[in-house]
Amino acid sequence: MVKNHGKKQRAKQRSRRTGAAHASAAAGTTHTHEPLPDMAVLEELPHSAGRKLDTELAARLVAACRTACKPCQKTLAQKLRTEQRPTLVALAAAVYALVPGVGAFASPTTRSWAPLARAGKSDPAAAAEALAAVEAMDDAAASELLEDTLDHWAVGGASPEQIADMVKVVPADGAPPRQRPADPMDAFRDAGVKVFTLDDLDLGDDVDTYHLAPNYGVLLMRTTTPDGQPMPMLTLYPETEDAGIEDLERRTDWEHWGLHGMPDTDPAWRVRARISDRSLRGLVHVGADGKDTVELWRAAETVSLPDNWWDLLDRVQHVLIVGPVTSPEAPGAMEAAGEAGELLAVVARVEFR
Incomplete structure (x- = not known):
């Protein structure tokens, strides 16, 4: 009994010292x-x-x-x-x-x-x-x-997968399951054809690859959260011929969204905003190493945001990103994309610079 009591006391001390659970401390499996x-x-x-x-x-x-x-x-x-x-x-x-x-x-x-x-x-x-x-x-x-x-x-x-469960918003209702399209290059690989990607070419950090990938434009909008709070929103529209739903499904983990509820929040997606001139600079995905892994949109010029939109951005610090919508200003275009299951969405974090 004395020996067991001493073992328990040592486990308690180890738990207090390491912060580990008592059971793992007692088993010597702290990590x-x-x-x-x-x-x-x-x-x-x-x-x-x-x-x-x-x-x-x-x-x-x-x-x-x-x-x-x-x-x-x-x-x-x-x-x-x-x-x-x-x-x-x-x-x-x-x-x-x-x-x-x-x-x-x-x-x-x-x-x-x-x-x-x-x-x-x-x-x-x-x-x-x-x-x-x-x-x-x-x-x-x-x-x-x-x-x-x-x-x-x-x-x-x-990574987005590790923290997605920590920052949930209200899940979307009735959205179709997301399916990532197959890489069209897989057919060439299966046939024994050597395929080179941008990563294989090792172009280095000095080469800007933004325009080598599909690009998007953004339209400023506002929406309302399920609890009635106003929220800034950006609608993506294709700016290059290869931009669209298949490209977004391949390059993002966004979910299909049917305009009901709110999609998941993914803090690895960042809307970059510059405080000095109150402008948006880009939409990027940041990897675990802190480097940009995907850049969907980059501002071609500096345009200061309307005061009310900037104030809302400053207060909420999250943005609903929705797309792609070919003609976002056309009446019913977004609703039609959502009903067709061709609308992806995510709640991104604002990164002020």
Whole structure:
């Protein structure tokens, strides 16, 4: 009994030290997620008000989110909420003190706390108030703030598949199942014909391949979420002959959308916006390494957005992307595409630059 008791005590100590679940700590099967991000920057933020931070715990939690390890996320998040509120504040402030808004899908807790985080950048009193507010939260409120915060941190290294379940909107109703078309080059490969792709040519980073692939244009629109909130929307229309539904199915993981509900959110898809002139710059997919993997649209010239559309973009920080629609301004064109099952959609994140 004494021996077993000692083993249990050591497991508890290991669990407290590593953040692992007690069962895995007892079995000696604790694991880490690599690479661990460098979280030393958190200590430079004023929001911890001089309190000691557990940057190692923060790094392991973010790494667990980026690898979609839910058991570790649950255990480490609980440890952060119950034992390290100053570290939670620093993690959250690193996000919400920098972005101009919280986005349409943030919790009420985050919406009410974010202004303190922004004010704390230049006001030590507000920074201390931000810390005090989080330390006074109950577990449910702290969980909401942490979950919203980790959604942002996870995007830095997670693939769309790993984080898609974390940032869901209302699923579409009655949409046909998505089927990716076969690569037309497969027939040549099966016949023994050598096929070269752009990746095979290794053109290097100095060569702009944007115009070698199908391109799209965008039309500014607005829509309403299922709960009645306004949301910015971009409709894609083909600009080159090879652009269209088959190209989008081949180059994206967007779902067929029948104009009902909202499609899934995929933070790896980014609508880039430039703050200095209030313009949109492009629509891209960002890979796990932070590099652009797909570029569907690039602004040919700088056009400042209407004030009301920019203000909505700034507030919501997500955009509904829908396409392709050959003549998006024609009455009923989008509805016809949706009814024919030839409309794809995704909710993309706005990346301000």
